[in-house]
Amino acid sequence: MTETAPRPTLEAVAARAGVSRATVSRVVNGGDGVRERLVERVRKAVDELGYVPNQAARSLVTRRHDAVAVIVAEPETRVFADPFFALQLRGISKELTAHDNQLVLLLTEGRDDHARVARYLAGGHVDGALVFSLHLDDPLPGLIQSAGVPTVFGGRPGWSGETRGVVYVDVDNRGGARDAVRHLTGLGRTRIAHIAGALDQTSAVDRLDGYRDVMVDADPRLIAEGDFTPAGGERAMRELLERCPDVDAVFAANDLTAAGALRVLREAGRRVPDDVAVIGFDDMLPVAEQTDPALTTVRQDIEEMGRLMARLLLRELDRRPSDEPVAPAPSSVVLPTTLVRRASA
Amino acid sequence: MTETAPRPTLEAVAARAGVSRATVSRVVNGGDGVRERLVERVRKAVDELGYVPNQAARSLVTRRHDAVAVIVAEPETRVFADPFFALQLRGISKELTAHDNQLVLLLTEGRDDHARVARYLAGGHVDGALVFSLHLDDPLPGLIQSAGVPTVFGGRPGWSGETRGVVYVDVDNRGGARDAVRHLTGLGRTRIAHIAGALDQTSAVDRLDGYRDVMVDADPRLIAEGDFTPAGGERAMRELLERCPDVDAVFAANDLTAAGALRVLREAGRRVPDDVAVIGFDDMLPVAEQTDPALTTVRQDIEEMGRLMARLLLRELDRRPSDEPVAPAPSSVVLPTTLVRRASA
DNA sequence: GTGAAAGCGCTAACAA
DNA sequence: TTGTTAGCGCTTTCAC
Numbered sequence: 001m002t003e004t005a006p007r008p009t010l011e012a013v014a015a016r017a018g019v020s021r022a023t024v025s026r027v028v029n030g031g032d033g034v035r036e037r038l039v040e041r042v043r044k045a046v047d048e049l050g051y052v053p054n055q056a057a058r059s060l061v062t063r064r065h066d067a068v069a070v071i072v073a074e075p076e077t078r079v080f081a082d083p084f085f086a087l088q089l090r091g092i093s094k095e096l097t098a099h100d101n102q103l104v105l106l107l108t109e110g111r112d113d114h115a116r117v118a119r120y121l122a123g124g125h126v127d128g129a130l131v132f133s134l135h136l137d138d139p140l141p142g143l144i145q146s147a148g149v150p151t152v153f154g155g156r157p158g159w160s161g162e163t164r165g166v167v168y169v170d171v172d173n174r175g176g177a178r179d180a181v182r183h184l185t186g187l188g189r190t191r192i193a194h195i196a197g198a199l200d201q202t203s204a205v206d207r208l209d210g211y212r213d214v215m216v217d218a219d220p221r222l223i224a225e226g227d228f229t230p231a232g233g234e235r236a237m238r239e240l241l242e243r244c245p246d247v248d249a250v251f252a253a254n255d256l257t258a259a260g261a262l263r264v265l266r267e268a269g270r271r272v273p274d275d276v277a278v279i280g281f282d283d284m285l286p287v288a289e290q291t292d293p294a295l296t297t298v299r300q301d302i303e304e305m306g307r308l309m310a311r312l313l314l315r316e317l318d319r320r321p322s323d324e325p326v327a328p329a330p331s332s333v334v335l336p337t338t339l340v341r342r343a344s345a
Numbered sequence: 346m347t348e349t350a351p352r353p354t355l356e357a358v359a360a361r362a363g364v365s366r367a368t369v370s371r372v373v374n375g376g377d378g379v380r381e382r383l384v385e386r387v388r389k390a391v392d393e394l395g396y397v398p399n400q401a402a403r404s405l406v407t408r409r410h411d412a413v414a415v416i417v418a419e420p421e422t423r424v425f426a427d428p429f430f431a432l433q434l435r436g437i438s439k440e441l442t443a444h445d446n447q448l449v450l451l452l453t454e455g456r457d458d459h460a461r462v463a464r465y466l467a468g469g470h471v472d473g474a475l476v477f478s479l480h481l482d483d484p485l486p487g488l489i490q491s492a493g494v495p496t497v498f499g500g501r502p503g504w505s506g507e508t509r510g511v512v513y514v515d516v517d518n519r520g521g522a523r524d525a526v527r528h529l530t531g532l533g534r535t536r537i538a539h540i541a542g543a544l545d546q547t548s549a550v551d552r553l554d555g556y557r558d559v560m561v562d563a564d565p566r567l568i569a570e571g572d573f574t575p576a577g578g579e580r581a582m583r584e585l586l587e588r589c590p591d592v593d594a595v596f597a598a599n600d601l602t603a604a605g606a607l608r609v610l611r612e613a614g615r616r617v618p619d620d621v622a623v624i625g626f627d628d629m630l631p632v633a634e635q636t637d638p639a640l641t642t643v644r645q646d647i648e649e650m651g652r653l654m655a656r657l658l659l660r661e662l663d664r665r666p667s668d669e670p671v672a673p674a675p676s677s678v679v680l681p682t683t684l685v686r687r688a689s690a
Numbered sequence: 691g692t693g694a695a696a697g698c699g700c701t702a703a704c705a706a
Numbered sequence: 707t708t709g710t711t712a713g714c715g716c717t718t719t720c721a722c
Contacts, residue, residue, distance in 0.1 A: 007469060009699055020709045025701060035707065052468040056404035057699035060714045065401070070450075085431050090419070093452040097461070102470070105415075105450045107438040116442070123397040124352060125447070230635050256631075263637065286601075290575050292608065354715055365693045370717060380691065402715035405698045 008049040017045035028053060067102040068313060069126040069149075071117060073133070073140060083284060084302060088154065091306025092130060099314050101127075114143055121147035128313045133157040133168075136200045141166075152313045154305065156332075158202040167316070168332045169309045171300040173203050173281075176337030177210025180251050180279045180298050183339055185214065189249035189277055193222040195236040195261060197253035204228070207253050207281060222247065226257045233260025241268055248276055249345065255280035255287040255297055262291050262344070277345035293343035300337050308333055353394040362390035373398060412447040413658060414471040414494075416462060418478070418485060419452050428629060429647060433499065436651025437475060444659050446472075459488055466492035473658045478502040478513075481545045486511075497658045497675075499650065503547040512661070513677045514654045516645040518548050518626075521682030522555025525596050525624045525643050528684055530559065532622055534594035538567040540581040540606060542598035549573070552598050552626060567592065571602045578605025586613055593621055594690065600625035600632040600642055607636050607689070622690035638688035645682050653678055 010028075014021045019038060026034050027042040028051075034042075045051070059065050070092060072085065089103075096103050104126055106117055121129060121144060128150040133141050136158035144151050153168035184192050194211040197204030212218065221243045226232035233252060237260065240247055252258035258280030262272060270276045272293055280288060283299035312330040319329070355373075359366045364383060371379050372387040373396075379387075390396070404410050415437060417430065434448075441448050449471055451462055466474060466489060473495040478486050481503035489496050498513035529537050539556040542549030557563065566588045571577035578597060582605065585592055595610075597603035603625035607617060615621045617638055625633060628644035657675040664674070 010701095011699080021700080022702085022709060022711095023707090026708090029701085033707065038708085050467075052464065054405070054699050055468065055470050056401045056410070057714090058701075059401035060399070060405055060699080060716090061701045063714085067449075083428075089450070090452060093450065094454075097452075097458070102465075103450045103452075104412075105434070105438065105448045107435060107442075107448075109439075113442070119397060120447075122395070123400065125400050230631065259635065263635070286575065290604065290608075355717095356715080366716080367693060367695095367718080368691090371692090374717085378691065383692085399715050402698090403717075405700085405715080406717045408698085 008051045013045045013051050017042045067126045069104045069129040071106045071131045073108050087302040088306040091303035092310045095307045095310035118143040121149045130309050150316045152309045156202045171335045173206035174210035176298040177207040181214040184249040191247045192249040193240045193247045195226045195252045197228045230256050230260035233257035234264050237261040237264035250278045252280050255282045255284045273345050279345045296342045296345040298337045299340045353396045358390045358396050362387045412471045414449045414474040416451045416476045432647040433651040436648035437655045440652045440655035463488040466494045475654050495661045497654045501547045516680045518551035519555035521643040522552040524684050526559040529594040536592045537594040538585050538592045540571045540597045542573045575601050575605035578602035579609050582606040582609035595623045597625050600627045600629045618690050624690045641687045641690040643682045644685045
């Protein structure tokens with residue numbers, strides 16, 4: 001089969017360029033403080049030999065890996081129902097790539113995997129971790145914290161433990177929800193319902209809070225709990241229709257939920273937006289643009305969220321080595337949302 | 346900030362257990378040929394110290410990394426439009442995890458990234474690669490091939506170069522398409538159209554071929570090209586309706602396409618399945634179950650595809666080290682499909 | 691069955 | 707500015 005070509009080492013390059021290993025190392029790592037002539041000679045040798053540094057050897061001494069773990073607790077999340085996950089990953093990947101870091105993906109399925117993840121992090125294979133901490137009282141954040149690895153969370157972690165020093169990136173779920181509901185009131189709607197997401201996730205809780213901010217004295221029967229899925233949206237919409245037949249608007253916790261609600265409304269013969277106005281959240285294009293009617297929704301820039309998470313982490317990693325941190329510790333970031341008007345409200 | 350606890354080394358464990366480093370190493374790596382008493386003592390020391398092997402040091406000598414790259418060429422694919430990607434990753438992740446391998450994710454955005462990927466693979470950071478080669482004459486497979494890294498492809502690579510020794514996992518696109526079309530003929534339909542996917546992907550080509558297998562003398566006007574998106578499905582359906590108003594069935598290249606087609610049919614006042622029967626491909630639950638009417642479709646097990654890719658690769662990796670391969674080289678696998686009957690056909 | 695010792699390829703003091 | 711040298715933590719012959 002393929003001959004396993006013995007990869008050239010620093011030694012080989014040094015020999016070919018007629019310099020010491022140290023000099024080659026310097027050149028390979030930026031070339032500062034090496035005379036131009038030598039730099040060129042070394043570069044040439046590197047090219048001719050097709051030298052690529054052995055990352056394992058390098059890590060062994062530098063204790064850096066230029067690798068970041070992305071941890072996704074998945075089975076219970078909507079990760080596999082919409083493109084959320086992929087977009088976030090794309091943002092992360094772009095940013096990491098731009099800084100020559102690798103992305104190690106850790107998908108976890110329940111408790112069994114937590115130990116594995118903890119071990120992996122404690123094993124010092126990666127320089128930091130990006131974590132999607134999607135559920136209240138998920139033990140994962142605690143485990144990670146105790147592994148002592150710099151970490152940035154995606155979404156405000158709903159975590160009852162120590163929160164100082166916890167860095168996260170989130171969108172302004174509460175503000176976005178307020179905007180959505182205000183838009184509905186601006187339309188003259190008064191019986192505005194909310195279909196919440198899975199309330200063990202902070203995003204769902206925050207959106208509900210935003211709804212309440214505007215609908216201070218809302219009829220509690222106007223609030224139904226969904227689970228971020230179309231099926232959940234359908235169920236909740238049926239409940240609402242039964243409990244409050246006079247409902248004239250719905251703010252759904254996300255686009256998928258809204259899609260389910262739209263279907264039930266159509267079945268029930270309610271016209272959208274004439275009889276009932278509907279707003280979603282996410283602006284998941286494949287969903288929001290395809291519903292009938294097209295969905296008015298609150299847009300969040302998911303890819304940017306991912307990119308930002310990576311950026312904060314990398315900044316922290318750059319900061320750490322020097323015992324006297326020059327740069328300030330990164331703090332959490334909350335991204336704005338924008339209302340996208342389409343046909344449904 | 347957090348005290349960087351100095352991680353215990355083999356040396357430390359050896360000292361604590363009162364044995365040599367070599368013995369600890371043996372125990373950590375399975376413990377064969379070490380007396381039971383000592384094994385226990387070492388295990389105890391490992392636990393007490395919380396010892397975790399340093400992977401970099403290990404890799405340096407073993408030249409194994411227990412890591413696999415997953416390479417996804419993405420911007421041009423449907424990767425970010427449906428849960429395909431996530432499901433595939435899940436399958437891969439499960440299998441890799443079960444064999445203590447890490448998943449390094451490489452997302453590429455066009456040509457610029459190819460060099461980076463090639464360099465990464467050539468750099469010997471990973472033991473093998475899983476590649477989603479989605480387009481005809483994508484240069485990536487060639488680059489990867491020449492990096493000399495064991496590789497398994499997801500989907501039959503539509504690659505004009507050397508194909509001997511190329512291992513891939515695919516579903517029986519052609520057979521599934523045949524089943525779908527036969528189902529439609531069995532329903533008594535005669536004017537059966539096909540909305541193809543993006544024909545620069547083998548899956549689209551194979552599904553079209555399957556359609557042709559059954560509709561040998563099909564009116565060429567019954568074939569329209571889509572692009573695996575709902576918008577493409579809509580466009581193609583409009584064309585079809587115009588060209589062939591007598592169409593009484595549609596086999597769409599995937600569920601998303603079918604969803605678009607359904608919408609256009611509804612607009613056009615055609616009843617589904619009474620006037621026009623529709624079949625999709627994928628059985629992407631969030632899509633297929635949510636269309637109106639629910640979609641009859643060809644199911645493929647995407648997660649299993651991912652799992653299988655990983656399994657084939659790991660098998661190959663196990664095979665390689667011994668110069669005299671005992672196990673036969675893995676060969677490609679084509680998974681079966683099943684027709685899922687719902688309401689649309 | 692166990693230990694001693696020789697590296698794996700690289701970086702980082704320190705010397706020159 | 708460049709070279710010399712000492713490890714980083716681990717596996718793996720090779721003796722015992």
